[in-house]
Amino acid sequence: xxxxxxxxxxxxxxxxxxxxxxxxxxxxxxxxxxxxxxxxxxxxxxxxxxxxxxxxxxxxxxxxxxxxxxxxxxxxxxxxxxxxxxxxxxxxxxxxxxxxxxxxxxxxxxxxxxxxxxxxxxxxxxxxxxxxxxxxxxxxxxxxxxxxxxxxxxxxxxxxxxxxxxxxxxxxxxxxxxxxxxxxxxxxxxxxxxxxxxxxxxxxxxxxxxxxxxxxxxxxxxxxxxxxxxxxxxxxxxxxxxxxxxxxxxxxxxxxxxxxxxxxxxxxxxxxxxxxxxxxxxxxxxxxxxxxxxxxxxxxxxxx
Amino acid sequence: xxxxxxxxxxxxxxxxxxxxxxxxxxxxxxxxxxxxxxxxxxxxxxxxxxxxxxxxxxxxxxxxxxxxxxxxxxxxxxxxxxxxxxxxxxxxxxxxxxxxxxxxxxxxxxxxxxxxxxxxxxxxxxxxxxxxxxxxxxxxxxxxxxxxxxxxxxxxxxxxxxxxxxxxxxxxxxxxxxxxxxxxxxxxxxxxxxxxxxxxxxxxxxxxxxxxxxxxxxxxxxxxxxxxxxxxxxxxxxxxxxxxxxxxxxxxxxxxxxxxxxxxxxxxxxxxxxxxxxxxxxxxxxxxxxxxxxxxxxxxxxxx
Numbered sequence: 001x002x003x004x005x006x007x008x009x010x011x012x013x014x015x016x017x018x019x020x021x022x023x024x025x026x027x028x029x030x031x032x033x034x035x036x037x038x039x040x041x042x043x044x045x046x047x048x049x050x051x052x053x054x055x056x057x058x059x060x061x062x063x064x065x066x067x068x069x070x071x072x073x074x075x076x077x078x079x080x081x082x083x084x085x086x087x088x089x090x091x092x093x094x095x096x097x098x099x100x101x102x103x104x105x106x107x108x109x110x111x112x113x114x115x116x117x118x119x120x121x122x123x124x125x126x127x128x129x130x131x132x133x134x135x136x137x138x139x140x141x142x143x144x145x146x147x148x149x150x151x152x153x154x155x156x157x158x159x160x161x162x163x164x165x166x167x168x169x170x171x172x173x174x175x176x177x178x179x180x181x182x183x184x185x186x187x188x189x190x191x192x193x194x195x196x197x198x199x200x201x202x203x204x205x206x207x208x209x210x211x212x213x214x215x216x217x218x219x220x221x222x223x224x225x226x227x228x229x230x231x232x233x234x235x236x237x238x239x240x241x242x243x244x245x246x247x248x249x250x251x252x253x254x255x256x257x258x259x260x261x262x263x264x265x266x267x268x269x270x271x272x273x274x275x276x277x278x279x280x281x282x283x284x285x286x287x288x289x290x291x292x293x294x295x296x297x298x299x300x301x302x303x304x
Numbered sequence: 305x306x307x308x309x310x311x312x313x314x315x316x317x318x319x320x321x322x323x324x325x326x327x328x329x330x331x332x333x334x335x336x337x338x339x340x341x342x343x344x345x346x347x348x349x350x351x352x353x354x355x356x357x358x359x360x361x362x363x364x365x366x367x368x369x370x371x372x373x374x375x376x377x378x379x380x381x382x383x384x385x386x387x388x389x390x391x392x393x394x395x396x397x398x399x400x401x402x403x404x405x406x407x408x409x410x411x412x413x414x415x416x417x418x419x420x421x422x423x424x425x426x427x428x429x430x431x432x433x434x435x436x437x438x439x440x441x442x443x444x445x446x447x448x449x450x451x452x453x454x455x456x457x458x459x460x461x462x463x464x465x466x467x468x469x470x471x472x473x474x475x476x477x478x479x480x481x482x483x484x485x486x487x488x489x490x491x492x493x494x495x496x497x498x499x500x501x502x503x504x505x506x507x508x509x510x511x512x513x514x515x516x517x518x519x520x521x522x523x524x525x526x527x528x529x530x531x532x533x534x535x536x537x538x539x540x541x542x543x544x545x546x547x548x549x550x551x552x553x554x555x556x557x558x559x560x561x562x563x564x565x566x567x568x569x570x571x572x573x574x575x576x577x578x579x580x581x582x583x584x585x586x587x588x589x590x591x592x593x594x595x596x597x598x599x600x601x602x603x604x605x606x607x608x
Contacts, residue, residue, distance in 0.1 A: 028473075028476075029486050030489075031485075033465065035465055036464045036469060037465075037469050037472055039472065039476060040464055040469060040472040088427075091423050094423060095400075095419070096398075096399075096422075096423060097423060110400070114400065115398075115399070115401075116400045116401045117475060119398060119400060119423070120395075120468055120475070123391075123392075123426070123427075123468055124463065124464040126430055126431065127430065127459060127464065128463055130434045130455075131456070131459045131464075134452055134455055138453065138456070144448060144452065145445075145448060148438055148448065151438055152435070152438040155431060155434050155435045155438055156435055159428065159432055159435050160340045160344060160345070160348070160428040160431065161334075161337065161339055164344065164424055164431060165340065165341050165344060167424055168341055168343065168344040168421065168428075169332075172332075172343060181333060182333050185333050185334075
């Protein structure tokens with residue numbers, strides 16, 4: 001099995017699980033209890049099943065394999081994490097937040113279903129993530145405590161001291177002077193927390209020891225921060241190429257980024273350091289980390 | 305102990321627990337992990353600690369007492385349920401939903417913190433409800449499974465086949481012709497589900513048997529539906545008194561209500577039936593239901 005084949009297998013499992021957990025509904029006003037009304041379901045599916053690389057759930061499944069656990073234990077948590085990621089995108093796109101009309105070439109949720117329903121679709125996906133994880137935890141009676149801890153690992157990194165905290169600081173920091181502490185906070189929580197969440201969740205599901213838990217945490221944080229710095233660098237290169245400039249700093253429109261704070265060269269150096277540290281963190285897993293190394297490599301070499 | 309004294313005791317416990325779970329923060333950009341940034345925390349506290357009758361958490365605590373359980377087992381679930389109720393109000397008030405500037409005489413969350421932050425404050429409270437319940441479940445190792453089931457009872461009734469489903473149908477049904485099935489669906493899910501949730505959660509926490517579980521479920525559903533019908537009747541009486549009319553039906557501005565569907569007299573009869581059925585459901589608990597009976601009585605006799 002090579003890397004792209006393995007990646008496809010994980011993505012297939014994610015898509016299959018999402019489809020199983022949130023199948024299409026026909027009834028606008030269901031008679032039976034426990035059934036999602038058709039229109040609400042459709043608005044959730046529109047954003048959840050829009051494709052994408054499924055980075056976070058793939059990380060969770062790959063970590064289960066790396067820890068010699070079973071992906072079956074992790075598939076619902078992986079799907080739930082994708083629901084959380086998706087709700088955050090729907091709400092991010094709303095007027096009052098980023099106010100975007102398009103995401104990956106498709107109309108955003110509120111452009112199709114209206115603002116009211118987009119708010120509900122987001123709330124619905126967030127709540128449903130927990131409905132799914134709680135139901136799943138109760139299915140694994142022998143591993144119940146670990147499933148609850150995995151759900152908690154996801155909840156804490158998605159929440160008000162995690163991703164939502166990062167979004168809040170990001171919103172407050174628009175058009176402010178760059179500040180290293182605040183920028184580090186935003187990157188760590190807005191981006192890295194949701195990449196660390198699947199790794200720590202998998203560690204609980206598979207009963208990993210403290211050393212491996214720490215290594216996964218370090219890997220996730222380094223990948224998340226490097227990813228964010230590279231993203232900002234790619235934006236600058238894109239803008240510079242487009243505008244024929246030496247540097248695209250002024251095209252950053254006041255957005256606080258690592259390159260605007262320390263300069264492009266220092267940002268590139270910092271990114272290299274972080275990727276090296278991410279790979280070093282995987283040493284403890286030996287050959288079992290082959291997919292995770294490929295994953296880091298792939299992410300590092302990406303283009304816009 | 306009489307009814308008002310007992311109610312105050314429950315409310316005090318709810319307020320104390322909310323304050324403990326979500327204390328004020330000073331740091332806008334916290335250095336330690338697991339700490340909520342000050343501004344986000346303030347926006348959540350603004351709506352969560354705005355007073356109110358705390359109907360849902362009081363129901364949960366009272367049900368624990370009625371089932372001879374401990375309110376200590378239920379206090380975090382009760383607080384979490386109030387977080388869920390509060391997030392739904394914050395999001396309901398947003399432009400694109402009800403677009404309200406005031407709630408109970410205070411500015412709505414988005415009028416104080418802006419739409420973007422109000423969305424995040426709502427998302428934050430919803431996610432934090434699960435963070436709190438999951439952490440609490442892990443504290444009660446001997447009763448872990450029941451705590452997970454209680455969290456699930458709350459999640460399912462708050463979610464996409466529960467409260468959110470009711471909100472979605474309500475949003476879709478504005479200015480539509482009344483229809484008994486749809487109206488019943490909206491009332492059951494938008495209002496009654498979040499009143500049944502605390503009772504079923506308490507039943508799991510206290511290990512209640514199937515008969516008592518059923519009785520609590522019936523009590524919650526009847527109270528929720530009666531409450532909603534009375535609310536619509538009070539609106540009509542208020543409008544009629546204000547406008548000096550015999551009936552306030554035309555003042556309903558196209559909102560689908562039970563009185564507009566079956567007429568005022570039939571709505572009053574239906575409300576009486578439901579309250580009687582609610583009280584009858586409590587018979588199985590004997591004298592232990594004294595507070596729950598008082599609660600139903602109080603709710604039944606309320607004025608706008």
